[in-house]
Amino acid sequence: MVRTYVEELDSHVGHEVRLQGWLYNKRSSGRIRFLLLRDGTGIVQCVMAKGQVPEEAFAAFDRLSQESSFSVSGKVRKDDRAPGGFELDVTELELYQTAAEYPITPKEHGVEFLVDRRHLWLRSARQHSIMRVRHRIIRAIRDFFDGRGFTLIDSPILTPAACEGTTTLFETDYFDLGKAYLTQSGQLYAEAGAMAFGKVYCFGPTFRAEKSKTRRHLTEFWMVEPEVAFCDLEQDMDLAEEFLEYVVQTVLKDRAEELKTLERNMKFLQNVKKPLPRITYDEAVEILKKNGVNFEWGNDFGGTDETVISQQFDRPVMVHHYPAKIKAFYMKRDSKNPDLALAVDVLAPEGYGELIGGSQREDDHETLVKRLEEYNLPREAFEWYLDLRKYGSVPHSGFGLGLERTVAWICGLDHIRETSPFPRMIYRITP
Amino acid sequence: MVRTYVEELDSHVGHEVRLQGWLYNKRSSGRIRFLLLRDGTGIVQCVMAKGQVPEEAFAAFDRLSQESSFSVSGKVRKDDRAPGGFELDVTELELYQTAAEYPITPKEHGVEFLVDRRHLWLRSARQHSIMRVRHRIIRAIRDFFDGRGFTLIDSPILTPAACEGTTTLFETDYFDLGKAYLTQSGQLYAEAGAMAFGKVYCFGPTFRAEKSKTRRHLTEFWMVEPEVAFCDLEQDMDLAEEFLEYVVQTVLKDRAEELKTLERNMKFLQNVKKPLPRITYDEAVEILKKNGVNFEWGNDFGGTDETVISQQFDRPVMVHHYPAKIKAFYMKRDSKNPDLALAVDVLAPEGYGELIGGSQREDDHETLVKRLEEYNLPREAFEWYLDLRKYGSVPHSGFGLGLERTVAWICGLDHIRETSPFPRMIYRITP
Secondary structure, eight states, X not given: OEEOOGGGGGGSBTSEEEEEEEEEEEEEETTEXXXXXXXXXXXXXXXXXXXXXXXXXXXXXXXXXTTOEEEEEEEEEEOTTSTTSEEEEXXXXXXXXXXXXXXXXXXXXXXXXXXXXXXXXXXXXXXXXXXXXXXXXXXXXXXXXXXXXXXXXXXXXXXXXXXTOSTTOOEEEOGGGOEEEEOXXXXXXXXXXXXXXXXXXXXXXXXXXXXXXXXXXXXXXXXXXXXXESOOHHHHHHHHHHHHHHHHHHHHHHOHHHHHHTTOOXXXXXXXXXXXXXXXXXXXXXHHHHTTOOOOTTSOOOHHXXXXXXXXXXXXXXXXXXXXXXXXXXXXXXXXXXXXXEEEEEEOSTXXXXXXXXXXXXXXXXXXXXXXXXXXXXXXXGHHHHHTTTSSOOOEEEEEEEHHHHHHHHHTOSOGGGGSSSOOBTTBOOO | OEEOOGGGGGGSBTSEEEEEEEEEXXXXXXXXXXXXXXXXXXXXXXXXXXXXXXXXXXXXXXXXXXXXXXXXXXXXXXOTTSTTSEEEEEEEEEEEEOOOOOXXXXXXXXXXXXXXXHHHXXXXXXXXXXXXXXXXXXHHHHHHHHTTTOEEOOOOSEESXXXXXXXXXXXXXXXXXXXXXXXXXXXXXXXXXXXHHSEXXXXXXXXXXXXXXXXXXXXXXXXXXXEXXXXXXXXXXXXXXXXXXXXXXXXXXXXXXXXXXXXXXXXXXXXXXXXOOEEEHHXXXXXXXXTTOOOOTTSOOXXXXXXXXXXXXXXXXXXXXXXXXXXXXXXXXXXXXXXXXEEEEEEOSTTOOEEEEEEEBOOOHHHHHHHHHHTTOOGGGGHHHHHTTXXXXXXXXXXXXXXXXXXXXXXXXXXXXXXXXXXXXTTBOOO
């Protein structure tokens, strides 16, 4: 007999198969017993009639508590009224383990109670949908760059320099070499990669030891960072909008069922098609003023500001040409106005904040040396990075997209903790 | 005019295109100037004839030092004698930057000299080939699991417990929660994932603070770890051999050119097809004895032992049923002989050592509690892991494959440092 999975039942209609999984729910009606089996790929109703199965199998029904593990054999029947479109007419059932009383029941639980039991909470239909969307987003991200000739250059997690101050860095002893720090971004390494391979991306975990307790912050999160040689800010924005469209439209197509389970309003997602609106920082400030926000030119946008700005648009909006002094040292300045950085942030609709941050990079050696001084950064730690401006420097640009915030936005989640299999926050390091 | 890349020249034959890149090499012959341009996707010879291009462009030739950045326009000509099969008849050339004297020349350099300049060394043909093979391996790994219904469940890097002693762990302060440790393996989390999704994998960086200075050890390396519910040791070995065949054969097919550049003897790679030989630990010990190795039953194999064993076979060999006392606490014991663990290691040919380590996991709650005591592990740190044996425990198995060691093997490298874009070793944290 074929051992199969719920998601493959459609190719076994009329045949006897064996499924293995856990009890999601059960009920009985007269001589009939209904078992909802979940096997990680889906849920199917198994129907067991007294007299049609061995007595021992029928009796096992009573010992099947929620999340008990069992295997079941039976014939696959197409049934359009059934949740997944199929039912199983049981001929045999084998109990592996009667589960202890399962802590997560259909009643409401507090979030802390659930996060404490994240290893079990992952079994719920809602968390399933989120993790399947997350996986699809990751695959779409990689497909996008792999399909466009980008080379994957993984950046290191352990880095030597505390580039932008140590206050937001996790620190560890590194043998006889002193301290190492967990990376905040792979960008500088990606720049070296772009000079070697033309178009590269890195995609791995990054870390922020920020004491932010907001709904949007994890201390550990994945970030994808493309970097392209011979690419200016305009082309960087072209790439970012093409990328966002691809990822969102792919997920909409392939994970419609999961988004329905999450009761996601898909209107804003369907709109994610290029061109995305592009406005300058100045225009964004104008929008704030028109909407009665008391905002001073030169400041960075806060969460509320971003929400007000993004509410003016029906899709993500690109804000570019920020005041240089609120941006990182490596960003190239606008030749027409050196107070502005050739930077772009992409703000999500519906108050999900910054999805993407990018810029054209400073490619002149002397200017970059000056910047390091202005930002009080130790030149010796950046000598290798300065090398990239000595040996065939070229205009180049890139951006970073935070995976978990993208998952939160696409799934329409209130809090970022549900986007990660095992989220890490300032007050959460377990399980 | 179309801006394109070297790898796309075949679709532009007879047309004028624009390329952007760096000077790999140059020579002149009479009124002709030959420029080898590399753009990260390939190398192409550009031919510039005096009088056919503006004088300024022709003069720029003299200022083009190795790794200088420039753009070039011209007509694509098919030429079977040319390295990539094409040449460019130049009509225009624009110099971006004359590179400073490039430190990496065609002459021999010491390895430390090169690793110190890893950000530049990545531009060499050999490193290109390795990174392109690495990328293809990563993609093949993900394709394999994605195509078989596995859900990607990223495990956390920051973990609370020092599960197997702190001596080989990197440690960091974690806000008010004490210490956190960089993960050595995502397996325990993958097990939670398998109970939720049936088949899962994680694939991310892992860390070992071991003071190993060998050719095979990095302190930071990527590991892929599949975990499958309702899977015993036999099925685990089936999965491992199917997986290895898929990865190796895919790379052979798609990266033949790169393997040729690396002068890889492909015989052993072509052999990587199932079935892989499966021998018990006892049989492996017999092999050692027959080959005159002084080896005591019950010990773990060292590097030399692994080489002797693997030399008996023309493809990777699976060694299973190890003495339990040299294996981890979570491995299930053989019911016929509880001194043996249901473990498997896959040894690469040619002395590349252990590629894969896997096992069936202990699924009985009471037995696992006992094991934690035997291994002196703090039960409270594993309560969540024990939960998996309380709520529908099932037979389950998985394995881990180290990415960098796999890259070293497939590329035929002497030292693992070349497998990572920015390798981290006990004496190396830069650049």
